[in-house]
Amino acid sequence: MTSDGLPTLLGTVVGGSLTDGVEVRLAEGASVEDIPVGSYVVIQGETRRFFGMVSEVRLAATDSRLRSAPAGFEDPFVSQALTGTAAYGSIVVRPRLVLPSVAGAEGDIAPARTVPGHFSRAARASEADVAQVFGAEGGDNFAVGTPLDMDAVVCLDLKTLLQRSNGVFGKSGTGKSFLTRLLLIGVLQSRLSALLIFDMHNEYGWEGGDVERGRRVKSLKQLFPSEVSVFALDEQRARGASVQPDFHVEIGYGEITPDDIMALRETLGISDAAAEAAFALGRRFGDGRWLREFLRLEGSDEIGELAARINVNGAALATLHRRLTNRVTRLPFVTDAPGADAVSAIMDHLDRGKHVVLEFGRYGDDVIAYMLVANLLTRRIHDRYRERQSADAGEGRSTTPLTIVIEEAHRFLSPAVASQSPFGIIAREMRKNNVTLLVVDQRPSAIDAEVLSQVGTKVCCLLDDERDVDAVMAGASGSRELRSVLAGLRSRQQALFFGEAVPIPVAVQVRDYGTDTSYDALMRRRPRREAAARGPAVARSNGAASEDEDDDPLFG
């Protein structure tokens, strides 16, 4: 800022277009070295103020001979005289938003559909400008961090975020789980959606790991004990844990449908014919009984006989039998006689206003276990939501939305399986049945393009692979500048947010998490909504949610 309170002049607009961005010739004293791509600039036009992002930084010369015959120009006296006059820096700014014409004034922020006129003055966006664009923390706005080169707060509009499925991407070790945990805390506090988290690596239940600092950090159950239920798959691990899970999940043979086998086809390494055979078995024995009956068979003779009877390839059926026996039913939690119905239990907890974290324990590294359980439960729960949605629609009630969090999402959403997988269906149908996804993945290029195109807000940590970057950026406006911003991210605690929940793409230094002060800061923002709105499932079950009303140990 200058002494008269006006922002320091960065330069003046000398040309450009809406699609390519406007060119700002840098003023004397403004150095290209201080203006990284991705930083924010405000351009004061005649009647409007434009907010944009630096998409390109250039060195230019008024005379091409400067480039072709540079001898003599390195003399300090000559070079100083030429710098900013005959040889100058310029930046390209893509106007993205129009702000109220007076800085700090109240008013609508609209997308920019035109550009500032010639000689409009450009200045670095002040913290007040950035705060105006991203809104103030509180209510539905959740602070995720600060822009890379300033101290202003970047907020996500959670209400908009939860309208669609969302994605957190980044190569492994870039802090995806860390970021996801933070987002989940925001969603949880906002009470705008219930959460069902398939916690592959045991990060979101009681505590998680902070690899970089080599410490354990509090996770959802520890921060919000009365609002989070931990479901565990791994009874053995749970037995040793200091905090007991709320529910042990077991999967009964009767619950596994041919559809679930189809979704596991690639992971089990079986042919289409073998997967199709499961449907034939389902028709023969009935959906609830086919697996039990099939696994009861022993020896190739019996299987061959059955294959002939139901008219499927004998070898394919034998492979299916072998894989199911060796890979699926050997899993301790897959049992012929489950203790309780996991789907009903999850629905019950969700209905009571709880968020459910399903911890995989040591099965997290077992892809088959993870995919089987996630697919199976999601299919059922999605079915229940669908039924409920149509019933509620008939009676004029509204169903509380559910967000399902899935890691290693490309396994569920690859082009080959996305059409059959319940996750693919959820991603494509948007919010029709009140269920959306939060996909967490390190290989976005392996996710079906149609599914990716439905992702509303993308949070992208560092990605190296060109194909992954292409996949994430597909369809984003100004993807070229976003690429350079993405490539410039540090490998930890920095992420690019773009999509519907942020007014403009923003590279964020993610807020600190894991220290006592960071927990305090997160807890302070908790909105105190009306009692009637408490609990995610309140719209359905007012009475059930009220039991949690006053027993919150953190907020009284």
Added chain:
Amino acid sequence: MTTAPQAEARIGEVVEAGSTEFAAECYTLYGAPPLGALVRVGDPAVYGVVYSVTTAALDPGRRVAARGAGEPDEASVYRNNPQIARLLATHLQALVVGHDRAGTLVQRLPAAPPRIHAFVYCCDDADVRAFSEQLDYLHLLATASVPAIDEVIAANVRLAAEARPDGDGFRASAARALAEELANDVTRLKAILRSIQ
């Protein structure tokens, strides 16, 4: 800036005048200010920068003849031929770079050229400092089509810098002003800048 005549700095009078330049005859032989110097003529004042100084026979029809064959040195040529000073004259030519308009110095061309016989004064350091507070006149110099104008510009900037305590600062600002003026001709610009230094 004072426009009062300064007898001690009066060097000659205008013998030919146009809108963009004027010529003056110096009262004394070789009595012209240096190349690039700032001169003031008339009242209201018109300012010029000396771009050419010539000394030649007063009568263009009579060529100067060599007279020093028998003289031991140049000084004795003049001493033994006192008529020479009467037959020769020193003239200067200056580009108009500004004028006084109702007490304000403007670095643009005046509405009318200086009058013939208007007195020519050599500006002192204070005048030079006051004039070179603005650098708009460099545009008039840079766009003039006279021989070796780049040398004149450099000489002018050097003289103005010498007239100031912050000579280096002035050199740097003049250099930037010239760089803006000559942004499309960096070869020429480079030559001037190196000459200013």
